[in-house]
Amino acid sequence: xxxxxxxxxxxxxxxxxxxxxxxxxxxxxxxxxxxxxxxxxxxxxxxxxxxxxxxxxxxxxxxxxxxxxxxxxxxxxxxxxxxxxxxxxxxxxxxxxxxxxxxxxxxxxxxxxxxxxxxxxxxxxxxxxxxxxxxxxxxxxxxxxxx
Numbered sequence: 001x002x003x004x005x006x007x008x009x010x011x012x013x014x015x016x017x018x019x020x021x022x023x024x025x026x027x028x029x030x031x032x033x034x035x036x037x038x039x040x041x042x043x044x045x046x047x048x049x050x051x052x053x054x055x056x057x058x059x060x061x062x063x064x065x066x067x068x069x070x071x072x073x074x075x076x077x078x079x080x081x082x083x084x085x086x087x088x089x090x091x092x093x094x095x096x097x098x099x100x101x102x103x104x105x106x107x108x109x110x111x112x113x114x115x116x117x118x119x120x121x122x123x124x125x126x127x128x129x130x131x132x133x134x135x136x137x138x139x140x141x142x143x144x145x146x147x
Contacts, residue, residue, distance in 0.1 A: 029062035
C-alpha cells in the first residue's frame with residue numbers, strides 16, 4: 001500500500017524562532033504556528049478555533065526563517081508529520097507530532113521589516129526553493145500559461 005505524508009499550513013508564528021547550530025554546522029529552527037479556523041454552528045453562530053502546531057526547519061530554510069520571521073509573522077508551510085517519542089524522567093512514555101518544514105512561503109504583512117528585503121515575499125513571488133531572481137517572472141506572457 002502506498003503512503004503519503006504531506007501537510008499544508010498557513011498561520012502566524014506564536015513565538016520568535018529558536019535557532020541552534022549542531023556541531024556539524026547545521027542550523028535547526030524550532031518555531032510554533034497558530035492556525036485559525038472559522039465556522040458556523042447549526043444555530044448560525046460564528047465560532048473560531050485555533051490549532052497550535054510545532055515546526056522544525058533545517059539548513060538554509062532555518063537561516064531564512066531566523067532572518068526574516070518573528071512572532072506574529074504570517075507563514076505558509078509545506079511539510080511532513082514526524083512523531084517524536086521519548087521516555088520522561090519519571091518513566092512515562094511521551095510522544096509529540098511535529099511538522100518538518102520542506103518548503104515555505106513568507107507572506108506579506110505581520111513584520112516591521114521592509115518588503116523589498118524579504119525573499120519569498122508576496123511582492124517577489126519567490127519561495128525558499130526558488131533560486132531565480134524576482135524579475136524572471138516577467139519573461140512569461142499570459143498566453144504562455146497553460147491554464
